[in-house]
Amino acid sequence: MLATLAVPVKNESARDYTLQLADSSENIAAIRKLVAEQLAPKVTDVDLKGEYPGAFLRALGAAGGFRGAMAPEFGGNGLGLKHVIEVMEEAAKVCLSTGFLTWCQTACARYLQMSENQALKAAFLPRIASGEILVGTGLSNTVKSCDQIEDYRLSAKRVDGGYVMNGVLPWVSNLGPTHYFATGCPVEGETRGEEGLVFVLVDCQLPGFKLVDCAHFVALDGTRTLACHFKDSFVADAMVLSHPATSRAYVSRIKPGMILAQMGMGLGLIEACIGMMKQSNKTHAHVNQFLDDQADVLDTALQEARAATYALAETISTDPQAEAKVVLDILKLRLAGGELSLKAANAAMLHMGAKGYLQKSPAQRRLREAYFIAIVTPATKHLRREIARIESCAASCAAA
Ligand SMILES: Cc1cc2nc3c(=O)[nH]c(=O)nc-3n(C[C@H](O)[C@H](O)[C@H](O)COP(=O)(O)OP(=O)(O)OC[C@H]3O[C@@H](n4cnc5c(N)ncnc54)[C@H](O)[C@@H]3O)c2cc1C
Structure with missing residues (x-):
């Protein structure tokens, strides 16, 4: 890496930028190698047998592939969304299922990063960065409902210490019994629209919650895309990404980056x-x-x-x-x-x-x-x- 810095630098900020570029290209080269060695041989099984590339995702996390999504104090690499996109590209060049799973992991990480719940960020982000915890994002219905394309499929009721959630999300990817995912829905009694939503991180082992494997697809079938059933599931305040009072601002923070990525x-x-x-x-x-x-x-x-x-x-x-x-x-x-x-x-x-x-x-x-x-x-x-x-x-x- 130091060889790259033999280029004269005019000032400290240019030097920082040169260092960042060197870090990024070194990391992307390592990820390209990982994809060639560990993902390429599995692509047909992922596609035709619907095999979930979980081991590869964990290796990608260990190689630093998710670290653009979070701030350095939570295990991030400081390279930001561009790095997230470059890593996704490397996976998608070989296997779109894995490219999409990389998006799921890093999109959920960004939702956490953009939250004001510092304790939740500290508890989860470093483990998501390393690939120890795998995560998904159940926000299609939330986004479509905010844009008035379809009705909300989940609802939440405010109770002491948290929210009780009900409803079904038909398709959420990158899930499993030890996984987590982010979603958002309206809270009873709050204003309709983006200002009345609660966003939460859901533990797939939450009591009253179950994953149902009911759909098979012509492609992307290895993405562990499952239906999420909530029946009076209690989500504690500790797992809340954004409460109704802040939800409009939260949506505008997360949505552009989620789509761009x-x-x-x-x-x-x-x-x-x-x-x-x-x-x-x-x-x-x-x-x-x-x-x-x-x-x-x-x-x-x-x-x-x-x-x-x-x-x-x-x-x-x-x-x-x-x-x-x-x-x-x-x-x-x-x-x-x-x-x-x-x-x-x-x-x-x-x-x-x-x-x-x-x-x-x-x-x-x-x-x-x-x-x-x-x-x-x-x-x-x-x-x-x-x-x-x-x-x-x-x-x-x-x-x-
Ligand atoms: C492989 C795969 C992975 C996906 N992963 C995720 C994910 O990780 N997170 C996420 O939030 N979304 C996920 N989705 C959902 C996706 O983002 C879209 O929201 C979904 O495909 C519907 O979009 P549409 O444009 O077809 O909807 P529209 O054409 O607007 O409407 C489709 C209609 O079908 C209804 N519908 C939805 N699901 C079903 C079902 N199972 N059976 C019958 N009707 C149904 C909807 O209510 C809606 O009225 C995934 C979809 C696929 C195919």
């Missing part, structure tokens, strides 16, 4: 698809050239999307107040990420031809996986609706 899945998958196209062109360029989407054009779009993602990640990490100002840019970028994933996976399939149609070919797997990026919350239709809503609000405010 999903770009790590798309960037990794797109790069892998372009790689397949280039590989196929070594022998079939004479005929592949007649296809609509070519590797060089997709590559340019990928580089632009990556640069925009990293720039927004840096903005969010260095200035948490900036999140509200960059929301529209993030929604548009995330929409483009889903659309480019579908385009790249479709192009890779067409380039690969029958070879890509084999059951164990990555080309057809990438196509199934790409649809997940476009449908997981916020889905393409959800993003388009939110962008239209924000832009029409801005237009009517400007006209008034």
